[in-house]
Structures are given as structure tokens and as C-alpha cells.
């Protein structure tokens with residue numbers, strides 16, 4: 001694994017979005033709103049982005065509806081619910097905020113999708129094996145929309161937090177697994193640089209581009225990564 005002072009690990013200024021307190025407060029309010037008026041709360045990066053990721057999975061010949069799928073930092077659970085609506089049957093969401101997990105369970109059961117499993121767990125826990133049950137299993141598909149972004153904004157040593165995150169993702173995936181990551185903070189090149197030791201680019205989900213100051217770019221980066229052959233070979237031998 002790369003050293004923590006590697007140039008491939010640029011750091012952002014920390015922000016409250018990188019703290020558990022922020023998410024607990026956010027989901028505390030969202031639980032209240034859901035109970036009061038049935039509002040499910042924020043889908044990060046919008047519904048269209050969520051649907052594009054779901055479309056990609058639905059159209060991938062290599063992913064079957066009974067493959068185990070985990071959504072990392074599942075928030076209000078809407079990504080799992082979207083996939084359940086499309087026929088995927090083995091869905092798990094994990095989030096370190098108990099209030100997010102409470103919200104996602106309420107939203108899912110109110111929409112008739114009580115079969116989705118939601119569990120509280122910390123993706124950057126140093127404990128190995130992770131005490132969170134769903135983080136000790138293997139998945140064909142590992143999804144992240146906005147969670148690596150949040151972890152990157154953690155106050156303190158966010159570089160080592162990201163290295164823990166990377167180790168968790170690797171541990172969770174089957175050797176032929178797919179990792180879908182959607183970010184608004186990191187560019188395609190930065191994501192590929194960070195994950196390059198263990199993952200290679202398989203596909204990219206394209207979004208509408210915007211122009212600003214003569215530069216054309218996309219608001220979000222969404223990549224589909226697979227484990228590199230040498231890593232999967234080692235996994236199969238152990």
C-alpha cells in the first residue's frame with residue numbers, strides 16, 4: 001500500500017461533513033421530517049445520479065439480481081430501495097450513523113421493501129475483523145455515492161482514514177466484484193491514482209457536462225472499478 005505522504009494522496013481542508021456529529025444531526029432532523037410529513041430526506045447528488053448508477057448495474061450482463069450488493073454510507077437508503085424496485089434481492093446498506101439506519105429502515109418498510117438489510121457500521125474502523133456483521137461478508141457489488149467524499153473531509157488524519165476505507169472496500173469484494181464510486185470532490189484521475197494499486201478502471205458513468213470559465217467538466221465523477229488481476233490471484237490462492 002502507498003505511503004501516507006505519497007503525492008497520490010492530496011488532502012482537502014476538513015469540513016463538518018467529515019464528522020459523525022454532522023451526520024447524526026442531519027439524520028436526526030430527517031427522521032423527524034419523515035415521521036411528520038413522510039419526506040425521505042436528501043438523495044446526495046440527486047435522483048438522476050442515483051438512477052444512472054442503478055441503470056448501469058441493471059444493464060451489466062455480469063451482475064445478476066441475486067448477487068449480494070452493499071451500499072457504503074447508505075444514508076436514507078434510497079439507493080438500495082431503487083435497486084430493490086429493479087428486482088435486486090440481496091441488498092445491504094451500512095452507515096455509521098444509527099439515525100441514518102433508523103431512517104432507511106423506516107423509509108424501506110413504508111415503501112414495502114422491508115427485506116433490505118440496513119446495519120450500523122464504521123467503514124474506517126481499525127478493528128479486524130470488523131465487528132459489524134455485514135462488513136465481514138463478501139459482495140459482488142460495492143457501491144459508494146458520496147461516502148468516500150465525506151471520509152475525505154474528516155478532520156485529523158483523513159489520509160489514513162482513506163487508506164482504511166480502501167482496505168475495507170478490498171475486503172468486502174469478491175475477486176470478480178465491481179466497485180462503483182461516485183464523487184463530487186475528486187476527479188477521475190485523482191480517484192484512479194488513489195485506487196490504482198488494487199483497482200483498475202472498468203467503465204465510467206457519464207453525466208451532463210457544464211462549462212465554467214472556458215473549462216468543460218462534469219459535476220460528478222462516477223467510476224466502475226474492478227480489482228487488479230494480481231490482487232485477485234493472491235486472493236484465490238489464500
Ligand SMILES: C[S@@+](CC[C@H](N)C(=O)[O-])C[C@H]1O[C@@H](n2cnc3c(N)ncnc32)[C@H](O)[C@@H]1O
Nearest residue numbers: 023043044073075095096097122123145146147
Ligand atoms: C454524502 S452522504 C451520502 C449518503 C448516500 N450514499 C446518498 O448518496 O444519498 C455520506 C454518508 O456517509 C456516511 N458515512 C460517513 N463516514 C462514514 C463511515 N466512516 N462509515 C460509515 N458511514 C459513513 C454518512 O453518515 C452519510 O450517510
